[in-house]
Amino acid sequence: MQFQQLSYFLAVVETRHFTKAAEQMRVAQPSLSQQVRALERDVGAPLFHRGRGRVTLTEAGEALLPIARRILGEAEGAYRAIRELDGLERGRVRLGATPSLCTGVLPATLAAFRRNYPGVELVLHESGSRDLQVALAEGTLDLAMIIDSRDRRRDPGIAARSLFVEELVVISAKDAPAPVPARRIGVPELDGLPLVMFRRGYDLRDTTVAACRAAGFEPTFAVEGGEMDAVLELVRAGVGVAVVPSTVVDDRFRITRFTAPGLTRTVRLAHRRDVEPSKAVRALGDAVTGFLDDASRIRPLITVPGRPT
Numbered sequence: 001m002q003f004q005q006l007s008y009f010l011a012v013v014e015t016r017h018f019t020k021a022a023e024q025m026r027v028a029q030p031s032l033s034q035q036v037r038a039l040e041r042d043v044g045a046p047l048f049h050r051g052r053g054r055v056t057l058t059e060a061g062e063a064l065l066p067i068a069r070r071i072l073g074e075a076e077g078a079y080r081a082i083r084e085l086d087g088l089e090r091g092r093v094r095l096g097a098t099p100s101l102c103t104g105v106l107p108a109t110l111a112a113f114r115r116n117y118p119g120v121e122l123v124l125h126e127s128g129s130r131d132l133q134v135a136l137a138e139g140t141l142d143l144a145m146i147i148d149s150r151d152r153r154r155d156p157g158i159a160a161r162s163l164f165v166e167e168l169v170v171i172s173a174k175d176a177p178a179p180v181p182a183r184r185i186g187v188p189e190l191d192g193l194p195l196v197m198f199r200r201g202y203d204l205r206d207t208t209v210a211a212c213r214a215a216g217f218e219p220t221f222a223v224e225g226g227e228m229d230a231v232l233e234l235v236r237a238g239v240g241v242a243v244v245p246s247t248v249v250d251d252r253f254r255i256t257r258f259t260a261p262g263l264t265r266t267v268r269l270a271h272r273r274d275v276e277p278s279k280a281v282r283a284l285g286d287a288v289t290g291f292l293d294d295a296s297r298i299r300p301l302i303t304v305p306g307r308p309t
């Protein structure tokens with residue numbers, strides 16, 4: 001039993017005439033009749049009473065009719081779903097990102113993507129870069145925005161391209177005294193300042209602690225163990241200062257930049273090498289890159305590769 005045979009069968013049912021059915025299907029009448037007879041052989045019973053000038057269904061034809069309509073309807077639904085996927089009317093992308101990126105650059109990026117592709121389902125997974133790479137390797141993510149780290153070996157099965165290099169800055173409560181009088185601060189000047197520190201496993205924690213130790217001192221924690229939102233709220237409440245990515249900061253905070261060369265981090269967009277991305281996955285990757293390429297939104301605190309600084 002073939003889809004074409006069922007289509008010819010339904011055409012004969014609708015027209016009650018083999019010649020008219022052939023004209024409707026744009027095939028020669030003998031070809032259509034041959035396919036209908038082949039269908040009758042497959043089901044083991046005649047489907048039509050062939051009278052002069054008019055064709056009617058047999059009992060077997062009556063039984064096949066709703067089944068044929070359902071089969072062809074489901075097939076058309078499948079073809080339509082595939083066409084919609086190809087046209088980005090539907091689809092699904094599983095994106096991973098670190099908490100700071102979920103707070104900073106991603107909301108505006110994903111909002112723009114949703115406006116352009118409202119039928120594409122977005123599944124966001126928030127975690128640290130190490131866990132995101134594991135999820136990519138296991139196939140539970142399609143894309144991941146990760147933080148590059150020199151002390152972390154990347155899975156050779158994962159490819160990543162640089163998205164931007166972002167400054168890290170010191171933030172403090174806007175209505176509290178400035179932690180340092182100058183507009184910029186050196187890492188050694190963090191010595192003795194009460195730091196609101198992220199939980200273990202955060203790339204930001206590792207970067208800040210490593211920078212302090214390289215400057216010859218152990219950082220002082222006012223409180224530690226927070227996620228991104230908690231750290232921001234604790235700083236805003238005046239508990240201490242924090243070293244955070246520039247893209248998560250808004251006008252609720254006082255920002256103090258580091259003196260050159262400063263502290264930076266590189267954000268990369270990663271995917272599995274052995275998996276061909278779907279059209280929806282490629283579209284989201286392009287949307288992320290395109291948003292960040294509009295450097296006027298976020299300069300001067302991040303640098304997009306290939307754009308002047």
